Amino acid sequence: MAKMGVSGMSGGAPKLGRLSLLGIGLAALPVYIAWTLYARSQEMGPDAFRLPLFAVIAWGVTFTFLSWRRLDEGGKEAIKFAFCWGAGPGMMIAAVTVLLVLYYPQPVGESVKRAVEGYAAMRGGALPPETAGFFVGAAMVIGIQQMLFVAVWLVWWARRRLGPR
Amino acid sequence: MIAEAIDMKNRIRVLRAEKNWTQAELAKELDVSRNTMNAIENNRYDPSLSLAFRIAKLFRLKMEDVFQDED
Numbered sequence: 085m086a087k088m089g090v091s092g093m094s095g096g097a098p099k100l101g102r103l104s105l106l107g108i109g110l111a112a113l114p115v116y117i118a119w120t121l122y123a124r125s126q127e128m129g130p131d132a133f134r135l136p137l138f139a140v141i142a143w144g145v146t147f148t149f150l151s152w153r154r155l156d157e158g159g160k161e162a163i164k165f166a167f168c169w170g171a172g173p174g175m176m177i178a179a180v181t182v183l184l185v186l187y188y189p190q191p192v193g194e195s196v197k198r199a200v201e202g203y204a205a206m207r208g209g210a211l212p213p214e215t216a217g218f219f220v221g222a223a224m225v226i227g228i229q230q231m232l233f234v235a236v237w238l239v240w241w242a243r244r245r246l247g248p249r
Numbered sequence: 250m251i252a253e254a255i256d257m258k259n260r261i262r263v264l265r266a267e268k269n270w271t272q273a274e275l276a277k278e279l280d281v282s283r284n285t286m287n288a289i290e291n292n293r294y295d296p297s298l299s300l301a302f303r304i305a306k307l308f309r310l311k312m313e314d315v316f317q318d319e320d
Contacts, residue, residue, distance in 0.1 A: 157297050158285025244288035 116140050162240045170236030171229050178228035182221050196220070256319035261290045264308050264315065279303055 116136045152160070185196055200217045265275055276286035279300065288294035289304075296304065305312045 156281035156285050157300060158282060158288060158294060161294070241284060244291070244293040245284070246291075246293065 158244075162237055165240050166233045166237035170233040174229035174232030175225065177232070178225040181228060182224050185224075186221070257295055257316050258292050258319045259289065259316045261304065261315065264310070265290075268308070275307075278307060 116139070118136075152163075155163070197217075200220050201213050203216055203220070261275075265272070272286050272290065273283050276283040279286070281300070285294065289296050289300075301312060301316055305315045308315060
């Protein structure tokens with residue numbers, strides 16, 4: 085729409101922002117796999133686990149930074165709202181949920197504990213059960229937090245697509 | 250003192266129709282997503298002051314000719 089011609093306003097940025105966000109998820113996996121294969125081929129011991137993790141974190145931080153810069157103000161508003169009302173409360177709800185699951189009603193807690201021990205054994209003792217338990221707990225907290233973040237983010241956009249107020 | 254929040258409404262949909270522009274074209278020119286443009290048009294999202302000025306400038310109008318107090 086060149087006929088309008090307001091200087092300094094070129095389009096296309098929001099699409100790039102969404103692609104960057106997608107890139108965090110899609111690109112993290114090959115980075116993790118590539119680093120793991122490389123580290124194992126070098127027989128790097130515990131670093132075979134740590135290095136891929138650092139690579140994925142660095143990748144995620146970079147893409148998050150780029151995505152944030154490319155998002156428009158509506159997109160940023162939605163993310164801020166989702167962090168405040170989704171990720172924040174989600175972390176607290178998740179932390180309490182994990183503690184309840186692990187320590188309170190034993191049928192559930194025991195099954196989670198057995199799953200963690202099974203996972204640790206499957207890794208051939210590479211991870212002590214305590215370490216595996218810590219990572220499973222952390223993953224559960226992050227997972228629940230992320231689910232609530234996405235749910236609130238979707239609600240924010242859904243409310244703004246309902247038509248005239 | 251004006252303590253209550255002010256409900257804003259805007260004439261973007263009408264102005265856009267007069268110019269025969271699509272929502273996507275307008276969004277592209279303003280460097281925002283079509284979702285954001287749609288939310289603004291439907292009065293479900295109040296744009297920042299900066300974006301509001303850019304919208305007014307695009308239609309070659311004053312800000313108050315595009316955005317008004319709903320009361």
